[in-house]
Amino acid sequence: MRLSEDPELQPVLFGLFLSMYLVTVLGNLLIILAVSSDSHLHTPMYFFLSNLSLADIGFIYTTVPNMIVNIQTHNEDISYVGCLTQMSLFAIFVCMDSVLLTVMAYDRFVAICHLLRNSVIMNPHLCGFLVLVSFLLSLFDCQLHNLMILKITSFKDVEISSFFCDPSQLLNLSCSDTFSNIIVKYILIVLYGLFPISGILFSYYKIISSILRIPGSGGKCKAFSTCGSHPAVVCLFLGTAFGVYFGSAVSNSPRKCAVASLMYTVVTPMLNPFIYSLRNRDIKSALRRLHRRIV
Template sequence: CPSRIEAQNLSRVSEFYLMELSEDPDLQPIIFGLFLSVYLVTVLGNLLIILAVSSDSHLHTPMYFFLSNLSLADIGFISTTVPKMLVNTQTHSRAISYMGCLTQMSLFLIFGSMDALLLTVMAYDRYVAICHPLHYLVIMNPQLCGFLVLVSFLVSLFDSQLHNLIILQFTNLKSVEISNFFCDPSQLLNLACPDTFSNNILKYFLGAIYGIFPISGILFSYYKIISSILRIPSSQGRYKAFSTCGSHLAVVCLFFGTGFGAYLGSAVSHSPRKVVVASVMYTEVTPMLNPFIYSLRNRDIKSALRRLHSRTV
């Protein structure tokens, strides 16, 4: 921790300073163009998924209802980090106001937790569809689907407000330098001075609730799904049943794989640059790839997009 005088000064911070993706001025236009392209592709791709699902009556099913909400969460997820980073790149500034940082962190947690919880809900949806096909429409009725999305949002909102409450309790900070290109919640929690045992326990507790619990739910659902698929006598029937889970499973592996890679990297690696690279994969690349995974591997989505295109033309 800094000295007492420095700590008193840091307790009255008005802004934080984010890390630049590159200190080379010649690379700034390239970085700006690359991230602007990623952002536009992500927003356009997810909007197309939402438009295809909402405009095609064939896709008015629980699975695609959850998919359109996932696409909406992905748009919000990437919109919390990239626009501010693009503005800072253009203005050659690293500063973000104290309230702006808390707002960015809150939105990041809301949409990030929504992604994790919606992927868990989608795993449960696939479990019901494969293990209880005759009762699927009865179990996954519109009221339950709406309730599951609402609960996912409320739990995500609670997570973000809990983080805000913790950070607002900080009386002293170690530094105003954040070792990432956005207000990463884990980085902000690490700025607490002193780094108390209770803070560490709280961080692990939140990580367990919003990391381990969703993964446990997904693993349990897929354990039941695989057990049910293996009991299907024909190989063609097994392939058809499992193919309905392929896109979801790919998105789950991509989201949680890059997410855990980013946070484990920040805990193990002492190189801020490596943490930033892992964060880029987690916050920017994953939301961009999700629409491609679902549209390329899903015949219904491709058909809906073709019908949407023909109607537009």
């Protein structure tokens, strides 16, 4: 489904989304290069951040290029195999983002609440294991969506109420056994929405409690500055994703859901590099050192 039927808006949308795509890919690649090339950033926080940037690149790659081509060619058709492929990749990367944001909240909790044991708890083996678990959970989410979608056989000449093959919208195409689809959808919301949000809220409850016990305002400001970017990303991504996924089951306005989904599918991956780099002196210093080496 087009975001707008106005033909005069199509060139504007093409330029806008192409620019956002290029900014997102470049910004996240810069973070990955900065973290991998600077030994000062070889810490759990930046290890998870580089994996989040990699997931964001894959995330936006599954939706925006196809949308740009559709706008340019004035053709919104997608093949059955292409739709399932896009849905599968989208499910993997959106779940990766959700789980990695939860893991990053846990890392901040350990770094602030268990400062003396931080390097022991968040050792390289545990960090690698957490990323592996994030990927395996994402694969499980992808396969669960595939099993539900493959039960739907009437996929010819239908309109998807989104600008990409959104799993939540594909489930709405089923004319039979819709109750079981809604139940599974709510289960997925709990597993990949409520659980991560609950874990993040609990981590920040413990973090804020520990920070408030720090004597002096200077120590409190420094502690808050180390985790200030993460809550902003969480609110942008999980808040809008959770709302769109939940609202698709009850909303009667598909176009509003499609426009709202732009927030977590396009805007959030683009803003992540700015949020983490502009508020982070370590990232800015690493980017300056990287620039000096390249020049």
